[in-house]
Amino acid sequence: MILDNTTLKENFQNWLHTxxxxxxxxxxxxxxxxxxxxxxxxxxxTKQNIGQKIGxxxxxxxxxMDTDPSIVQQIIDQANYNRHGLIIQLPVPSNFDPLVHNLxxxxxxxxxxxxxxxxxxxxxxxxxxGAIDLTLKFLLEPDQKSIFESFITSKLDLxxxxxxxxxxxxxxxxxxxxxxxDRQATLISIDKNTKNPKQLTKQxxxxxxxxxxxxxxxxxWVRTGSIVIDAATSExxxxxxxxxNICKMPDDILISPSPGGIGKLTVLYLxxxxxxxxxxxx
Numbered sequence: 540m541i542l543d544n545t546t547l548k549e550n551f552q553n554w555l556h557t558x559x560x561x562x563x564x565x566x567x568x569x570x571x572x573x574x575x576x577x578x579x580x581x582x583x584x585t586k587q588n589i590g591q592k593i594g595x596x597x598x599x600x601x602x603x604m605d606t607d608p609s610i611v612q613q614i615i616d617q618a619n620y621n622r623h624g625l626i627i628q629l630p631v632p633s634n635f636d637p638l639v640h641n642l643x644x645x646x647x648x649x650x651x652x653x654x655x656x657x658x659x660x661x662x663x664x665x666x667x668x669g670a671i672d673l674t675l676k677f678l679l680e681p682d683q684k685s686i687f688e689s690f691i692t693s694k695l696d697l698x699x700x701x702x703x704x705x706x707x708x709x710x711x712x713x714x715x716x717x718x719x720x721d722r723q724a725t726l727i728s729i730d731k732n733t734k735n736p737k738q739l740t741k742q743x744x745x746x747x748x749x750x751x752x753x754x755x756x757x758x759x760w761v762r763t764g765s766i767v768i769d770a771a772t773s774e775x776x777x778x779x780x781x782x783x784n785i786c787k788m789p790d791d792i793l794i795s796p797s798p799g800g801i802g803k804l805t806v807l808y809l810x811x812x813x814x815x816x817x818x819x820x821x
Contacts (some may be wrong), residue, residue, distance in 0.1 A: 541785070542795045544804070547677045551807045552593060554687040558814055559594040566813055567596045567623040568648065571611055573631045574604045577774050582806075583628060589806050595813065598623075608635055615642070622820070624648040624813035629710070645820035648812040651709075659717065662692070663815065667711050668718045669808035670801035671747060671768055678766065678793070691811070698723035703743035705729045705736065705756070705782070711749035711770045736760075754784035761792050769797040 559566065568590060570583055583599060590597035600614050611627075615638060618625040625646045627639045642652035650658055650665040664672060675695060702719045706712040707730040719726050727743060729736045740746050740760045748756050749770040761767060767788070769781035781797025788794060795801055 540790055540793055542674070542678070542793055542800065544674060544677060544795070544800070547673060548803050548807065550687055551673070551691075551804065551811075552589070555807060555810055555814070556593040562814075565594060565596050566810075566817060567598060567621070568810070568813055569614060569618045569623045569625045570597060570599050570628055571614055571626065572599060572601045572628045573606065573611070573635055574602075576630060577777065578772055578779060579628045579630070581779060585803070586626075586806050586809070589803070590810065593807075593810060595810055604632055608638055611635065611638060615646075618646050619643050622646070622817065624816065626809070627651070645816055648809050648816065650714075650812070656717070659721075661819065663812060664718070664808070665710075665714050666805045666809040666812060667770055667801065668714050669811070670804035671715065671770065672718070673804055673808070674768060674795055674801055675745070675766075695722050697745075700744045701725040701727065701742055702745045702747065703727040703729060703740040705740065705746065705748040706750040706771070708749060711747070715747050715749075715770075748782040750782050752782055753780045754787075755782045757784040757787035758789050758792075761788070763789075763791050766793045766795075768795045769800060771797055772802075 570586065572579055572583060587597045602611060615625060623646060626649050639651050640653050644652060644654045644658055647655065650663060673691065676690060679695065697719060702724045704712055704715050707728065716726065716728055727739045729739060737760050741762045744765055746761065746765060746767045747770055751771050751773040753773060753775055756767065767783060769783040771782040772779050779798050783794060783796060785794060785796055
């Protein structure tokens, strides 16, 4: 069964819009894009569209692949000076990795810089992890949805849950491990070197997958009544696809699919981080 989180998305978007209307100036998000990746183009359009709806100015700085990193650094320096939020849209050529690694935490809304784990201790979450957090609260703590501000800041207790994370990338897998351990879950971490991964995921109440392998997860990976959150995105025939083969999943599995699941929530959480950073670093 596909999870319908339309209400959650609408509530989050409306709440953000209300918060932004109360601000004296319009928040700004700078996006730096290197190259012309298909998936990146789609993500950026989504950020621009949602930003327009909630009242945030989204400014795209697009560069060709052989751009000198020092030119991009000038955009970063300007964002630091103006206290804009900033994203370096991944993927980027390897010579731009130091720019991502060294982002000032006060503007790093994606939490990809080397100080990102320090921000966890101050209540921040990377956007994709924040979207997973909200999705699980929506499912497991439905009574807390009435006041969105308390809903978004509350901390789940997952001490009674076993969670399998499929994939160990820096965008989802690695931070997801920290997130679930922080919430006392019993954790199963799976990567390409794991033997018999299906036997492990069948022990899990919750599966989070982000490998970028189309259709990897089917009925042979899950047990009755489990929750599957597909946080993967890859390109196939000019469209975005996830890890879960929805056509080969039993009806008693609750699935947050990709696309259509946590994608918009991730973008909304990114804007939430922007507002939170502006108030934190006064």
